[in-house]
Amino acid sequence: MFLLWVQIINYAILRALFPCEDLTKTGLNNHAIHIAAEREWFAYGHFFILAQQVPLMSEHSTDIAIIGAGLCGLATAALLSSLGVDARVFEASKTAGGRIRSLPGPSSPDLRYDLGPAWIWPHNQRMLQLAEQLDLPLMRQHSAGNLIFQDQTGSIRRDLAFATMGDALRIPGGLARISDGLAARLSDGTVAYQHAVTAIEQDTFGLTVSGKTPEGPFRVSCRQIILALPPRLAAARIAFLPDLVAETKQDMSAVPTWMAGHAKLIAVYDRPFWRAQGFSGDAISHVGPLVEIHDASAEEDPQGEAALFGFVAPQEVQNTADREAFVSRALLQLKELFGPEAGRPAKVFLKVWAADPLVATKRDQETLTSHPQYGPLPIVESWHDRLFLSGTETAPENGGFLEGALEAAERSVAWVRRHLAKSNNAVPGL
Numbered sequence: 001m002f003l004l005w006v007q008i009i010n011y012a013i014l015r016a017l018f019p020c021e022d023l024t025k026t027g028l029n030n031h032a033i034h035i036a037a038e039r040e041w042f043a044y045g046h047f048f049i050l051a052q053q054v055p056l057m058s059e060h061s062t063d064i065a066i067i068g069a070g071l072c073g074l075a076t077a078a079l080l081s082s083l084g085v086d087a088r089v090f091e092a093s094k095t096a097g098g099r100i101r102s103l104p105g106p107s108s109p110d111l112r113y114d115l116g117p118a119w120i121w122p123h124n125q126r127m128l129q130l131a132e133q134l135d136l137p138l139m140r141q142h143s144a145g146n147l148i149f150q151d152q153t154g155s156i157r158r159d160l161a162f163a164t165m166g167d168a169l170r171i172p173g174g175l176a177r178i179s180d181g182l183a184a185r186l187s188d189g190t191v192a193y194q195h196a197v198t199a200i201e202q203d204t205f206g207l208t209v210s211g212k213t214p215e216g217p218f219r220v221s222c223r224q225i226i227l228a229l230p231p232r233l234a235a236a237r238i239a240f241l242p243d244l245v246a247e248t249k250q251d252m253s254a255v256p257t258w259m260a261g262h263a264k265l266i267a268v269y270d271r272p273f274w275r276a277q278g279f280s281g282d283a284i285s286h287v288g289p290l291v292e293i294h295d296a297s298a299e300e301d302p303q304g305e306a307a308l309f310g311f312v313a314p315q316e317v318q319n320t321a322d323r324e325a326f327v328s329r330a331l332l333q334l335k336e337l338f339g340p341e342a343g344r345p346a347k348v349f350l351k352v353w354a355a356d357p358l359v360a361t362k363r364d365q366e367t368l369t370s371h372p373q374y375g376p377l378p379i380v381e382s383w384h385d386r387l388f389l390s391g392t393e394t395a396p397e398n399g400g401f402l403e404g405a406l407e408a409a410e411r412s413v414a415w416v417r418r419h420l421a422k423s424n425n426a427v428p429g430l
Contacts, residue, residue, distance in 0.1 A: 062220065067228060067229055068091065077089050083413070085416060088190055091195060096193075097180075099116040106305070112173055118296070130178065141170055147164065147283065150337065206221055207222050227387065228391050235249050256366075257361070264312065268345055282294055375394065
């Protein structure tokens, strides 16, 4: 704290000597400038007089810091931007989307396959509106044809004429077109990629977000923070100064992270041979290692490249550590269910979300037997007016779904608006 006051004194002296200069060119410590710039200080003898508060303007500061560039974080930033609120998003990975992950197949970069969520449901009004705003088409999940069922004994039926996901909708070319579209609508520099936040500190002047980049550490000053990432992940990966009260950390750690305990395999083929054989691509297996299988083709009526995807059985997730062995077992299963051609894919993707350090913690290795009960996590301590817990896991109605991420974004923006109104900071559109 003593060094901080020394920096502020230095700033005040330089401001008095060079009132028209850009002090960032003087070599004065940037952090001191950011702190001092938030409230203009003037020197008078041995005393300091606090003058009019001015907004932070440095590239190392922002009004609202959003942690996480998943669907919730991107949507929050877009909504705040539309209201004229200065916000910046800090994302640990190289790309936006979070658990939305779409990778290209072997024949075209436009044919991408969803390793994370893929389905939008007819009642997901927020997602449907967002797709429309981004001018993205929708296609129905393929459901024409028979379902294949394998019981515990390994016996297989192929005469079941019904679909399990017939009402689901998808984005042709991959769901990442949603996150890519949102990110593209933000101003340049709004999203700081490969900025892994490791600490959040509050002091008299505001908040400081700090963390790591490939080039070294970073620090950013802000007024408020929105944690648009899983509560359990935030509790495990971010240090809070002062620390959150034990009850809050326990509540955050108790929230299961959506998809974190899952693994998903996608097999890409040269053609949708199963459709020609009268199968929808749906399969249910009580043997595994894939327990639920669906058509994952990136086009509604593929003339060439097509795909199947399967959810890995929860008890099999730990066996994915030996990727080659697991993929071999999964392809043998697909061959048994759909025929010899299913054992010869052009490309295979395997995403083990439970092993992704940007998504899961050790606690997420626990098998979930049902969809968790998600909802808001209030903060009732000194962080109350400065920190907001967001992300799909905090949505009261659609928690754990894509729709929940957008619902949480709306709640985050409402929180910002309430606090801006209290502080009489006029913002266009509020």
